[in-house]
Amino acid sequence: MASDRPERARNARWSTAVDLLAQVRREPGITRAAVARRLNLSTGSATEITARLRDLRLLTEAPAPVRGRGRPTSVLTPHPSGPLVLAAEVRQEDWRCAVATLDGRTGDVQAGRHVSREPGPVLETLGQVVDGAWRRYGERLRAVSLAVAATVCDGRIVQASSLGWGPVDLTGLTAGSGLPLILGNDATLAGVAEARTGSAAGAGTALHLLVEVGIGGALIVGGHPLTGAGGTGGEYGHMPFGDRGLRCPCGARGCWDVEVDGRALARHLGEQPPADPHTYTRQVLGRASHDAAAGRAVAAVASALATGIAGLVNAHAPDVVTLGGLARPLRAAAPAEFDAAYAGGLMTFRRARPAPVLDAAHGDDGALHGAVAVGLDHITSEAALATWADRRPTPAPTV
Incomplete structure (x- = not known):
């Protein structure tokens, strides 16, 4: 137990950063002053922590859109070399995926219909998509978050009756990249999206x-x-x-x-x-x-x-x-x-x-938005931020 204390202490210093990044996801385009108010931070603390996150290529500040007279201000946005999540969804007839930045915005969208509903061909296609994203973004890509129309138990598909699947091994999806795979039921993840940013917010x-x-x-x-x-x-x-x-x-x-x-x-x-x-x-x-x-x-x-x-x-x-x-x-x-x-x-x-x-509110995009949300939860945890800070991956192409 004592051997865990240094790591817990290392992770704990990221607690406020986790809260700040979560606020940026809840309110994309939020200002530093507004973050300070939401999180009850002093102006000095907000300035210090955003400077640290900027130095670590997690956030940056950009000019806010001009709205009439007044003092120019800036908004917090994901750093162009910051961490990313690859979110994907497998449905009965097709699949799709997107790359998400720390504010939950998505880009690099891909989609296709299944050539076969058998697990092998579906997973082979998805594996190629994951490998392609890893080649494009390198160590900026921190996790793969997958929504699937299936019963998920302990991070594994145990049954997907709509696809005609029994238990399915997904470890091959990220074998080449070594990225963590976060798996969730599509309806559950759609519910997360509605609760976070949709009709149930x-x-x-x-x-x-x-x-x-x-x-x-x-x-x-x-x-x-x-x-x-x-x-x-x-x-x-x-x-x-x-x-x-x-x-x-x-x-x-x-x-x-x-x-x-x-x-x-x-x-x-x-x-x-x-x-x-x-x-x-x-x-x-x-x-x-x-x-x-x-x-x-x-x-x-x-x-x-x-x-x-x-x-x-x-x-x-x-x-x-x-x-x-x-x-x-x-x-x-x-x-x-x-x-x-x-x-x-x-x-x-x-x-x-x-x-x-x-x-x-999210319509047919709910499960993909939910996969983005839980993927970002994972890569912005205290432990994940501490690891990012230690490794400081070299810049890779932007989304």
């Missing part, structure tokens, strides 16, 4: 739900997800809110998953289960306004979605609920049925002041 407790193939989500408290033992919490789609006669691809019966996506729509319409439930849902939504059968199917699925949300609100008592992915157009296509089912599922005492259900 400022809420103490937020429930985020995302419908793509099935439904996932996260309970976010203080900007951080409650992920449970091993990180597998938030598998809301596998709660028994559905028909016990139906078996879910996860192996359980009666999952909510199969009541709220294209598979449910197909059953209501008497059609074959779709190979791509996500695309099929969009097709049925497009018919719902002029096809009575499609309209009834959408109303039934929207009601099933709202009933489950009410149950989760009864259990968690969030300040706000945010909806991402296909949950938004499903509700918009049958608002009366959704509202009736939501109100009908709430406990009586909650109906006077029900948790508002809002559309996610």
